[in-house]
Amino acid sequence: MTDLQGLFIPLLFILSLVVWYRLFREKQLKPYPPGPTPRPIIGNALDIPLKKAWKKYVEWTKQFNSTLSSIF
Incomplete structure (x- = not known):
């Protein structure tokens, strides 16, 4: 019983x-x-590219049909 509790x-x-x-x-x-x-909890921290980030950002711009923006 104690184990179940x-x-x-x-x-x-x-x-x-x-x-x-x-x-x-x-x-x-x-x-x-x-x-x-x-x-x-970690949000998009694992999605941020460490090398050649601009290529990934261009890919996301096309994929999500959005302009690249930054919010601070």
């Missing part, structure tokens, strides 16, 4: 995070231009 709280927490993410993520307004889909 030890698993119940973490599973309930993870399930709550998944439900919260799915409900509120879809309702957010999208003020930014189109681009690659961000990942939870």
Whole structure:
């Protein structure tokens, strides 16, 4: 019984995070231009090219039919 209780709280927490993410993520307004889909917590950090970045940015411009912009 104690082992099941030890698993119940973490599973309930993870399930709550998944439900919260799915409900509120879809309702957010999208003020930014189109681009690659961000990942939870780290966003697009893994999508940023380290070499010849301009080639990837040109590819994204064509893929997402958008001009390249930067928001600071």
